[in-house]
Amino acid sequence: MSKIKPSKGAPYARILGVGGYRPTRIVPNEVILETIDSSDEWIRSRSGIETRHWASDEETVAAMSVEASGKAIADAGISAEQIGAVVVSTVSHFKQTPAVATEIAHKLGTAKAAAFDISAGCAGFGYGLTLAKGMIVEGSAEYVLVIGVERLSDLTDLEDRATAFLFGDGAGAVVVGPSQEPAIGPTVWGSEGDKSETIKQTVPWTDYRTGEVEKFPAITQEGQAVFRWAVFEMAKVAQQALEAAGITSDELDVFIPHQANERIIDSMVKTLKLPETVTVARDVRTTGNTSAASIPLAMERLLATGEAKSGDTALVIGFGAGLVYAATVVTLP
Amino acid sequence: MAATQEEIVAGLAEIVNEIAGIPVEDVQLDKSFTDDLDVDSLSMVEVVVAAEERFDVKIPDEDVKNLKTVGDATEYILKHQA
Numbered sequence: 001m002s003k004i005k006p007s008k009g010a011p012y013a014r015i016l017g018v019g020g021y022r023p024t025r026i027v028p029n030e031v032i033l034e035t036i037d038s039s040d041e042w043i044r045s046r047s048g049i050e051t052r053h054w055a056s057d058e059e060t061v062a063a064m065s066v067e068a069s070g071k072a073i074a075d076a077g078i079s080a081e082q083i084g085a086v087v088v089s090t091v092s093h094f095k096q097t098p099a100v101a102t103e104i105a106h107k108l109g110t111a112k113a114a115a116f117d118i119s120a121g122c123a124g125f126g127y128g129l130t131l132a133k134g135m136i137v138e139g140s141a142e143y144v145l146v147i148g149v150e151r152l153s154d155l156t157d158l159e160d161r162a163t164a165f166l167f168g169d170g171a172g173a174v175v176v177g178p179s180q181e182p183a184i185g186p187t188v189w190g191s192e193g194d195k196s197e198t199i200k201q202t203v204p205w206t207d208y209r210t211g212e213v214e215k216f217p218a219i220t221q222e223g224q225a226v227f228r229w230a231v232f233e234m235a236k237v238a239q240q241a242l243e244a245a246g247i248t249s250d251e252l253d254v255f256i257p258h259q260a261n262e263r264i265i266d267s268m269v270k271t272l273k274l275p276e277t278v279t280v281a282r283d284v285r286t287t288g289n290t291s292a293a294s295i296p297l298a299m300e301r302l303l304a305t306g307e308a309k310s311g312d313t314a315l316v317i318g319f320g321a322g323l324v325y326a327a328t329v330v331t332l333p
Numbered sequence: 334m335a336a337t338q339e340e341i342v343a344g345l346a347e348i349v350n351e352i353a354g355i356p357v358e359d360v361q362l363d364k365s366f367t368d369d370l371d372v373d374s375l376s377m378v379e380v381v382v383a384a385e386e387r388f389d390v391k392i393p394d395e396d397v398k399n400l401k402t403v404g405d406a407t408e409y410i411l412k413h414q415a
Binding site for chain 2: 045046222223224225227228231232263267
């Protein structure tokens with residue numbers, strides 16, 4: 001039997017840089033109220049959301065990703081040619097093939113980086129980060145770009161009073177690279193396909209194409225079931241991620257949960273009994289729920305405003321349609 | 334030992350007080366969680382989970398919508414507690 005030379009990667013991986021892009025159009029609750037019977041007070045009290053960003057025709061999934069990635073690459077202090085792989089998590093890129101990651105890799109000027117899309121809903125960032133860490137430690141890429149990007153406004157039913165106000169658009173990206181010290185903890189992740197009806201696209205595209213349904217597909221969810229799962233089941237997963245990383249909540253600096261809804265965030269903080277010293281991301285107030293983009297966008301904002309600093313220890317957890325989830329402890333770039 | 338109706342109402346009152354800040358004496362059998370006690374649909378989930386722990390009972394999502402009043406919840410717990 002011939003001997004295959006083993007691949008050689010870095011001892012560990014870390015997030016080296018982060019970047020975000022928020023579309024220029026800011027949409028206040030008043031605009032949402034044009035199509036649903038609700039109130040600003042109701043929306044704020046149920047979700048914490050005051051405004052969200054909606055993308056224009058020019059702010060495509062690829063364009064927003066290139067903007068966010070450019071910032072992340074600059075923040076990491078590397079050049080695009082050094083990137084070995086581009087992983088894009090999205091559920092709102094409406095061209096099935098080719099993967100949008102290839103266009104993004106090309107536009108950024110990477111040197112033929114491996115590029116592919118993944119579908120893991122609101123847990124997409126954590127899934128991408130886990131893949132990136134594996135690639136770096138295994139040796140198939142030195143630097144990996146992980147992008148979470150959504151145009152959920154395209155998948156929003158503006159007449160559904162339970163979800164019309166929830167979603168926003170944007171892109172968040174991180175550059176993951178080699179490290180001499182552990183800076184991305186073990187990922188606690190999984191799926192619960194028995195709960196696939198809890199958050200879903202209303203109908204398949206094919207039903208729309210054949211005219212079986214007149215309304216464009218949208219994302220719908222069972223609010224109470226999602227809330228219970230997100231708060232109580234995900235708090236357990238978050239706790240497991242802390243334990244897997246050997247970090248106590250007292251040692252934690254920052255908590256960046258998926259920005260689904262501020263009520264979920266509040267209840268998670270309470271259930272996890274996080275000390276008041278932990279900075280909690282609440283980007284949802286002005287960004288809405290941007291699914292896979294929400295964690296890197298929130299991370300970028302916390303660092304930009306000085307609420308968090310480079311080197312801080314952060315717990316990140318994504319959870320959503322699938323149902324799927326991923327939690328890990330990271331050192332902030 | 335299974336809780337009595339009185340104990341369940343008292344327990345629910347404490348839970349509603351903690352979650353929604355409603356005075357315990359306002360939590361009566363005929364009170365609607367949403368209309369009288371200002372417990373919205375998301376807070377109701379928190380009440381349900383706290384009640385599950387306290388009274389050792391399982392209240393699945395599909396049953397939560399039927400628990401409109403404190404009396405509904407009390408009756409449900411009385412019937413289903415372990």
